[in-house]
Amino acid sequence: MPSPPLRSHYRFPDPSDAVELRAFTHGLQPASVPAMMERFTEDWRQRGVDAWNEVPNHWRPESDDTVGWWTLPTYLGDEFIAPLLGAPAGTCIWQPSVHWTVQCLLSTPEVQARGSTVVLPDTAFPSVLHSAQNWEELQDLTPDIVSGPDARRVDREALLDRIGPDTALVAVSHVGFTTGARLPSAFLRRLADRAHQHDALLLVDGYHAAGSMPVDVRDLDCDVYVGGLLKEGSGSAGNAFLYVRDGLELTPRLTGWFGDAAPFEFRREPEPHPDVRRRFLGGTTPVAAMYHAVEGVRLLLDCGLDAVREHSLALTQRALARADDAGLSLRSPRPPAARSAMVLLEIPDAERMTRYLKTRHVYTDSRRNEVVRMAPFLWNTQDEVDRAFDAIENGLHEKTYRSHTPPDTGPVT
Ligand SMILES: Cc1ncc(COP(=O)(O)O)c(C=O)c1O
Known part of the structure; x- marks a missing residue:
């Protein structure tokens, strides 16, 4: 297998032989991030408040486009998020988290006017599931949990x-974050179709999909697509995104002066910004995060999302073969079309296995002490997948992973 594309464009943790397999939870740092963060400190030092109007275009240095901190959320949306989602210009915007975006969406009268229930599976991530549950009291939108x-x-x-x-x-x-299973596009289109027949909207949470495979929001026919760049997108925390179908009117009640039509007129009454996606901004945007937001996306787009997916499928295929050899049961799907970047292995005392692997400098994580999760991604090699499974097999055969593991290191696994 050829060496992974762009491996040299990422920064790896110490020691130099560490195997980082946690793309599904916090992607590796792109090599360009330290320079981008230095540019943030320099723009802040040199320009101060004027940086809101204009800074050098570090994100597209080859273009003549003018950017400032004020316009960055939509600029990054058009230049980097839209190509990730197959979306047209004018439909995507940077967001601080999926949680915030879903809260804004639920706060729109246009959603409430369409009906009284939010249909969602009980496996939805808490940023979506709990938001629907919490809004029930406020908005007369009852979650209908399947x-x-x-x-x-x-x-x-x-x-x-x-x-x-x-x-x-x-x-x-x-x-699905509990299985790594990808919903087929044909099913999402059926959902969209059924929702639209009843004048409802379809929201897709694209975490774990966007960035690890080609996504085409127009083909899926969804109305709203959200996700984040923390994981496969290597954008770290504070960087998420929103796509809103062109022409869809949404007026979040949960909005802020950054989403106002005339913020510096400081009018007595709010007026929604004419650009719908911008209404999903709240208070002052945390600009530092936007300097590292899309460096990982840039790498994914340079590589091409088809090639990213091909590499990911080849590595997960290898992981499945090694899991079969080791007699391990899978919780994630086997057919390539149903797979994401994530492989879930059912291993007794999975937390201890994860901690044992960490002592071998193989970084995975566990859930509910039932499964070990790994996502061999763009920066990983087949040799690293083999080393991870060699370590798992050693731990299983010698039962060492259960007997001497280091103590729990904290609440985040
Ligand atoms: C499916 C899914 N949605 C959302 C999130 C995170 O959302 P937020 O940006 O609100 O932290 C995650 C994080 O693991 C996720 O797996």
């Missing part, structure tokens, strides 16, 4: 059946 065949999977037919005249919004994850 249980799956078990605590992890989505019952697709039941989800479709639940969409009806009362439905205002349908919300699903493109890739």
Whole structure:
């Protein structure tokens, strides 16, 4: 297998032979990030408040486009997020988190006017699931939570059946974080179709999909697509995004003066910005995060999302073969079309295995002490996947992973 594209464009943790397999939780740092952060400190020092109007275009240095901190959320949306999602210009914007974006969406009267329920599976990530539950009291939007065949999977037919005249919004994850399973595009189109028949909207949470495979929001026919750059996108914390279908009117009540039509007139009454996506901004944008936001996306786009997906599938294929050899059961799907970048291995005492692997400088994580999760990604090699499985097999055979593991290191796994 050829060496991974762009491996030299990432910065690796010490020691030099460490194997970082946690793309699904916090991607590696792109090599250009230190210089970008230095540019932030320099723009701040040199320009101060004027940086809101204009800074050198560090994001597209070859272009003549003028950027300032004020316009960066939509500039990054058009230049980097839209190509990631197959979206047209004018439909995407930087956001601080999925949680914030979903809260804004639920606060729009236009969603409420469409019906009284939010249909979603019980496996939706808490940023979506809990938001729907918390808004129930405030907005008369009742979550209609669809249980799956078990605590992890989505019952697709039941989800479709639940969409009806009362439905205002349908919300699903493109890739399930509990299984790593990707929902087929044909199913998402059926969901969109059913939602639209009842004048409801389809929201897709694209974390774990966008950045690890080509996504085409127009082909999926969804109305709103959200996600973040923390993981496969290597954008670190504070960088998420929103796509809103062209022409869809949404007026979040949860908005701020950065989403106002005339913020510096300081009028007594708010007036929504004419650009719908900009209404999803709140208070002063945390600009430092936007300097490192899209350096990982730049690498993914340079590589080409088809090539990113091809590399990811080849490595997950290798991981599946090694899991079979080791007699391990999978919780993630086997067919390539259903796979994401993530492989979930059912291993007893999975937390201890993860900690044991860390002592071998192989970085994975565990969930509920039931599964070890790994996502061999753009920066990993097949040799690293083999080293990870060699370490897992050693731990299993010698049972060393259960007997002497270092103590728990904190709440984040
Ligand atoms: C499917 C999914 N959605 C959302 C998030 C994170 O959302 P937020 O940006 O609100 O932290 C995650 C994080 O793991 C996720 O897996």
